[in-house]
Amino acid sequence: MDKLLITGGNTLNGVVRASGAKNAALPILAATLLTKDLITIKNLPHLHDITTMLELLGSMGCGVVVDERMNVELDVSSLDNCEAPYELVKTMRASILVLGPLVAHFGRAVVSLPGGCAIGSRPVDLHLRGLEAMGADIVVDNGNIIANVDGRLKGARIFFDKVTVTGTENLLMAAALAEGTTILENAAREPEVVDLAECLIAMGAKITGHGTDTITIEGVERLGGTTYSVMPDRIETGTFLVAGAITGGKVRVTDTDVSSLEAVLSKLEEAGAKVTCGDDWIELDMEGRRPKAVNISTAPYPAFPTDMQAQFVALNAVAEGVGSVIENIFENRFMHVNEMVRMGADIEVNGNTAIVRGKDALKGAPVMATDLRASASLVLSALVAEGDTKIDRIYHIDRGYECIEEKLGALGAKISRVLN
Ligand SMILES: CC(=O)N[C@H]1[C@@H](OP(=O)(O)OP(=O)(O)OC[C@H]2O[C@@H](n3ccc(=O)[nH]c3=O)[C@H](O)[C@@H]2O)O[C@H](CO)[C@@H](O)[C@@H]1O
Ligand SMILES: C=C(OP(=O)(O)O)C(=O)O
Numbered sequence: 001m002d003k004l005l006i007t008g009g010n011t012l013n014g015v016v017r018a019s020g021a022k023n024a025a026l027p028i029l030a031a032t033l034l035t036k037d038l039i040t041i042k043n044l045p046h047l048h049d050i051t052t053m054l055e056l057l058g059s060m061g062c063g064v065v066v067d068e069r070m071n072v073e074l075d076v077s078s079l080d081n082c083e084a085p086y087e088l089v090k091t092m093r094a095s096i097l098v099l100g101p102l103v104a105h106f107g108r109a110v111v112s113l114p115g116g117c118a119i120g121s122r123p124v125d126l127h128l129r130g131l132e133a134m135g136a137d138i139v140v141d142n143g144n145i146i147a148n149v150d151g152r153l154k155g156a157r158i159f160f161d162k163v164t165v166t167g168t169e170n171l172l173m174a175a176a177l178a179e180g181t182t183i184l185e186n187a188a189r190e191p192e193v194v195d196l197a198e199c200l201i202a203m204g205a206k207i208t209g210h211g212t213d214t215i216t217i218e219g220v221e222r223l224g225g226t227t228y229s230v231m232p233d234r235i236e237t238g239t240f241l242v243a244g245a246i247t248g249g250k251v252r253v254t255d256t257d258v259s260s261l262e263a264v265l266s267k268l269e270e271a272g273a274k275v276t277c278g279d280d281w282i283e284l285d286m287e288g289r290r291p292k293a294v295n296i297s298t299a300p301y302p303a304f305p306t307d308m309q310a311q312f313v314a315l316n317a318v319a320e321g322v323g324s325v326i327e328n329i330f331e332n333r334f335m336h337v338n339e340m341v342r343m344g345a346d347i348e349v350n351g352n353t354a355i356v357r358g359k360d361a362l363k364g365a366p367v368m369a370t371d372l373r374a375s376a377s378l379v380l381s382a383l384v385a386e387g388d389t390k391i392d393r394i395y396h397i398d399r400g401y402e403c404i405e406e407k408l409g410a411l412g413a414k415i416s417r418v419l420n
Pocket of ligand 1: 023026094120121122123124125126127128162163164165166167192306307329330331
């Protein structure tokens with residue numbers, strides 16, 4: 001099994017390009033199930049999760065043609081089954097995103113129920129309740145969600161008890177082909193939801209209010225083909241900026257979306273970084289300084305994203321002072337802490353709060369990745385640790401970071417992929 005070997009101590013300097021956003025690409029690929037016309041999706045990141053989604057669409061009978069630049073042409077006209085099997089869903093929870101489009105377009109879906117995962121139990125009750133409110137008949141049998149509807153789904157007013165990103169996306173896609181108007185209240189405002197809505201609008205959907213907590217969808221009878229380019233990855237961008245900050249370096253991320261990172265940039269400034277932005281680039285200059293500890297508290301967009309929490313635990317672990325990190329979205333998202341403690345970090349977790357006391361230095365150690373962003377935080381810790389760190393189970397990182405060793409290597413990190 002591949003591992004990452006990192007020798008810490010290098011200051012990162014240079015320019016790196018942001019890839020397309022995994023969390024926008026996945027719902028957008030699922031949305032192609034809503035039309036029988038040809039769709040081309042561009043700026044897809046080369047990631048394991050994207051391959052899994054393409055495999056899932058292919059297994060249903062969709063035509064999938066990928067070129068060398070990861071532009072993908074999808075043809076759903078020959079779809080011959082509406083099933084997302086356990087083998088694929090267990091490797092990628094986001095497979096649940098095919099549920100809404102399949103029921104809306106084909107009247108039937110059988111999707112394996114995603115179980116919990118390392119970061120929490122992650123139920124999908126709000127997705128199911130919303131589809132039921134739109135007239136779908138849903139049963140869970142033998143670990144599968146079986147959804148059927150006679151004719152078209154019906155528009156409904158749906159209030160989410162909790163802000164859910166993929167829940168909002170599933171119902172947004174379902175509502176696009178429903179009969180009548182759907183209003184999603186307490187909807188997720190994440191930029192990836194907005195990107196999906198823009199793609200659906202390009203396909204002919206009638207959507208307003210995306211980017212606010214109330215989204216209105218006037219269902220249409222059919223959606224058509226389009227060519228759509230996925231937004232840049234704000235979490236990958238943030239991770240590279242933290243890599244600059246933690247090593248006292250200067251990193252510019254290009255081809256990115258500046259407006260989606262406000263909460264993260266303001267914390268980086270509070271940590272002592274000089275941050276400059278252009279239309280589609282962000283530059284962070286730490287000018288050789290050690291970061292100052294920052295307090296963070298995760299919450300739905302536009303607040304600080306849970307997907308950047310682990311990276312800031314790493315930053316605080318070597319910062320000057322003490323930072324508190326509160327995780328409000330997932331109940332078990334501190335798996336990186338014990339691995340960082342093995343590298344000499346001083347972190348105490350109490351419930352959903354981690355108190356991180358900055359150390360002058362961390363020490364390289366063999367560590368294990370437990371989930372996607374935990375892996376990223378271990379990479380960041382390793383960049384500043386004395387000596388070598390070997391990170392095991394990096395298949396987690398390959399789910400969400402495109403060519404991480406090449407990108408960090410180009411910024412000056414000593415990092416390689418090894419077999420043992
Ligand atoms: C593919 C994708 O886009 N993944 C992102 C998405 O995950 P995902 O969409 O799975 O996360 P949600 O926004 O749904 O989860 C938010 C909270 O709501 C709870 N919940 C959710 C649905 C539901 O039916 N019932 C329920 O109780 C979850 O357990 C969690 O506590 O948003 C998360 C929160 O920003 C990010 O960390 C993930 O990277
Ligand atoms: C938690 C994440 O992804 P997923 O929802 O696909 O598990 C993530 O991108 O950090």
